[in-house]
Amino acid sequence: MRNLIKIYLISLFLFSLFLKAEEKIKTVPVIEEIKGQALWFNSSVEQYFPLSVGQILSESTKLIVPSQSEITFSCAVGIAGRITGPAEITIGPAVANRYEANMIRGTIVILLDPERPSGSPQFAVRTKDGVALAKGTFYAITEYKGQTFVKVKTGTIKAKPKPPIKRNFAAYKKMDIGKSSKK
Numbered sequence: 001m002r003n004l005i006k007i008y009l010i011s012l013f014l015f016s017l018f019l020k021a022e023e024k025i026k027t028v029p030v031i032e033e034i035k036g037q038a039l040w041f042n043s044s045v046e047q048y049f050p051l052s053v054g055q056i057l058s059e060s061t062k063l064i065v066p067s068q069s070e071i072t073f074s075c076a077v078g079i080a081g082r083i084t085g086p087a088e089i090t091i092g093p094a095v096a097n098r099y100e101a102n103m104i105r106g107t108i109v110i111l112l113d114p115e116r117p118s119g120s121p122q123f124a125v126r127t128k129d130g131v132a133l134a135k136g137t138f139y140a141i142t143e144y145k146g147q148t149f150v151k152v153k154t155g156t157i158k159a160k161p162k163p164p165i166k167r168n169f170a171a172y173k174k175m176d177i178g179k180s181s182k183k
Contacts, residue, residue, distance in 0.1 A: 027094040031055045036069025060092030077120040078113025094121040109140040
């Protein structure tokens with residue numbers, strides 16, 4: 001009887017580990033298609049390697065997509081995206097029920113299934129100008145020559161721009177130009 005209880009508890013424990021592992025696999029982006037070439041940065045050896053179809057981005061990963069190249073990725077529960085080069089984007093697993101791509105340059109197009117179950121992970125794109133969070137939509141963001149462009153095809157996004165830089169003019173000396181110092 002004791003052995004039966006031990007076997008039951010061990011099987012419950014292993015089953016719960018399996019469910020957690022399966023849940024973790026579902027919340028990571030997977031590379032679905034590559035046109036041209038693309039690289040990913042392996043932070044453990046600090047080198048770039050060619051990206052491959054089927055590769056799972058189990059941790060935050062920097063992707064380099066050259067000109068004339070593009071990659072397509074998918075995420076859990078009806079999220080897909082395409083990155084078009086030249087691009088430099090960091091993307092990884094969902095954290096706190098939200099995927100986030102940090103875009104330094106390039107173009108990313110995101111499609112979210114509007115019929116996804118409520119509570120499904122969200123997808124946000126962070127640029128130097130702010131964050132765009134999708135609300136069940138199809139949208140694109142381009143970072144080009146220091147400017148960010150957002151185009152919404154279907155649905156809406158919630159954009160949170162960074163506040164403008166506050167300039168400190170106290171360091172400038174007031175000068176009277178055109179007045180003579182002679183009396």
